[in-house]
Amino acid sequence: MRFSVIKILFLSLCIVQMSAAQSYITYDVSFNNAAQHEAEITVSFTKIKAGKFSFRMSRTSPGRYAIHEFAKNVYNVKAVNSKGETLKITRPNPYQWDVEKHDGTVKVSYTLFANRADGTYAQIDETHAHLNIPATFMFAPSLAATPIQVTFNPRADWKIATQLKKMFNNTYYAPNLQYFMDSPVELSNHQVRSFQVAANDKNYTINLALHHNGTEAELDAYFEQVKAVVLQEKAVYGTLPDFDYGAYTFLACYVPNASGDGMEHRNSTVVSSSRSLANGGMKGNIGTVSHEFFHAWNVERIRPQSLEPFDFEEANMSGELWFAEGFTSYYTNLILCRAGIMSPEAYINSLGGAFNYVWNSPGRSYFNPIEMSYQAPFVDAATSVDPVNRENTFISYYSYGSVLGLALDLSLRNEKGNLTLDGFMQKVWKTYGKNEKPYTVEDLNKTLNSYAGKLFGDYFFNNYIYKSAMPNYTPLFESVGLLLKQDSKNVFFGVSAPNGLVSGNAQKGSPAYKAGLNNGDQIVAIDNHAVSRNNSVNAILSNYKAGDVINIQYSRYNNLKTVKTTLVKDPRYTIQSFETAGKKPTEAMLKNRKAWLEKK
Template structure:
């Protein structure tokens, strides 16, 4: 009986291994940004076996066409016989004549370290999985093993959210988790701390940093990480249940990186050229705050439109104003609550985002849901034709952030707050991992704050592009919203060149003086009121020397042809946001409740 049991276990083990796709990746030619990758796919029953490179990446919504960096592709069967390969499209390889096993080998070129792409050089192998590994769509539910072969001569180690199998081999239960698991191989430093939940469950937070700084800098920075993690935990009342008990920050603060942050289920990528010693100790923390908040909001409080993630087409979602935007609202608020920035720095820091959203003409074209639909065109997407996004698009990060602020302050007027609404969404959808829709969010707000309040908020600001009364809302927490002193506004981004011509660098804003005067991007202003432009000041400051309402005669060149128009200067539409002086005790209490961690 015992022998039979052992044979059964052995059979199941062999059977399980036979159903596992396996990869090996090595970096002998890292100096030239190349990796060599092999993959084995067993137990194939289809006559034509197809492998692909992803066109998208988790956390991104546009197409990126990772196949462009793949070459020297070869395929053999289980006996080593070369197999024929056909390309039905730019991102797929069809293989025929196999014996049930297909081995593939190829070279990857990778030289961009951010949240979307991969970078290989002699400092590290920074791997975003969709940008690195081919996959077989028909085996999306198969287990995957990957053997990373670090450069021992460069003291590389491996950091990833993938669970360790043995030595340098890691695994994923399926394709979705594999693709969602960025990996860093480098001579990094690492710090960890453990959080004990109210139920006694322990969760580990790991911070991995590849940088050119000191251990002391890493220690100091890690203390900021801990404060941020705990301030965000207070919003939801608990950390997410990480699949393998650990959440891993993968940070690369190196000169050859590109600034970015990208959330994943149990980890995040953080990249920047800014070192800790050169301002990163403070300025890199915003990305840390934003990306870790995503471990709840996006990764588990998950839009139904992104579940499952599609690796073959662009991923469009109407919920990004909430998924990205509300996360953006909390980004700096958390740093304030963690005492990493002051109340004044936080409040005054809202100003730029507020003016961008408030003064944009784009709200007449798209509401926040429709702005979210634009993600495949703007989220690190590339195109060569000119667009009119200055007038037609507001980032769903910014738009949602300002609406999150309004919802929080509106709820606080009712004795409620956004933290507790987020907790409700977490317990209803995120903790149970039930994907949500915009309608679900509307219903949740109705449950939390009452149907009249919830429907009014969604009808005015989500389904339509209206703006809340921020002046009144800010007063409730001792913050002033005031228009800047009456200074002239031209309504165009103009740079004076060496020839004293003012080049209009961007599309003029709909309704602005420059727009109404018929000026457009690419025009060169040669004279104003018959006078040459000054060489001693910038264009914006020059315009401020004229009173509001002044009519200016503009001589300009369009396509090298002289033209003339009249522009009537308007008042600068921007606002300033500041802490009010001497707020009442009640108002100060409201502000304290808003800007401090509430356990």
């Protein structure tokens, strides 16, 4: 049966009828002081059991794994009972408020300060209210299963875009706390474009709600790219997820005071950037659209068991992020290539950055991809003030998983039976995503065994997931007519030192590391060559070759020191097509490359 107008009206009627018979948590939010980034919010909790009642702000946000402490932007907190009588509030910790005596109803009011538009926080100004729910609304853990109504009081020219179900006027509905927290809202004078996609015997509406300062023509051109991305990602899985209420919405905020980000949600995604479509965003922002929409399958419904249910009071740790985020990252640019937004040559050139980062990182000697995923609470937009040694101990699970996804895809394509990573992702979808059965790493291992054979699957997981070995990429690249090569003429120093100032930690085992150089050291000279703005460290080292011994003069804490070190060959690789390298690919290579990169 198609998701017909009659069915939509029926669902809407059911919700209205429920409102008369069921208890709700009700929120009301106004923006009278938007110029100062403030919202006034009230929430009414009813049918509360006798005794202490606790309400709080979240410490985390869906899709983020670190602690963010949203309570720091809340003030003027007051509570009254059903008669309007003031209730005494106590604070057991920085994120929670308690009332001991109430009459079954607690009405809370507070002011929220919000001035960061991205996938985690909230921003309020004269142009919009960009609301991520955990950063905006207090909640009661004891009422997590209670349905929610939220009424927005927008400014004159604002419209509302969200995956929340509209009840009436500006009032929206969520069935429970988890759904509410996963449903960002954009209130602004945004523009909307929509198109229909058939899947699962239904027609789904894909919406782009864009808040920007650009033109209708720019929006139309950009929306054509969004449409191409959606259709190519649908082709990977062979279908769309069964989006709630028959719709999916991109909440795009491309304004000067936004922060670049993307955050997936069940039936929507936030994509934000300070780049306008006219100023680089047409090309620069579409990658985030590609990444986040892929998450509608991979992480939203193909869901790690370790993230179920999402915890709003503690950090969320998962060992599956190399797959959930990393394999999604592999598909990000691949989809742009298949959609015709990125040329095959540009896509091939884009592979080198992540490959070299992972291949040459000392971090693989400390953690495998699962353990790198465990680091998310420390790195996923987490903040700290003490120095860390991540240059030598950490590899982003985005990049790590992307490089392994590339290897798995090319490896499968070299097996018998027309195997591809697309096929594997479809199998994972049918096994775990379609019915939303959470998975473990072991489940992924078993699924690959089922898809490609136990010998293949166990070898991949035992070497590259449970351990941190790296695949042999040379023959994998050659199978699609790509060349992996090093430039033996270049030397490697192992630290960034613009204008001589050492920035960051030296890479373990590098010449700079062996020389003892540390963050903050000022390189004064190399041999008899003075370092200056016009004679940089890199410029000086370009005159040397691997094996040369150099004398480094540097200043540390105003003390001049001298040390010797031996330069080594640059370990970085280039990845290019045979044609670009001046070699002729075989017909088989070209056929394989076409099957890999062409439109589906």
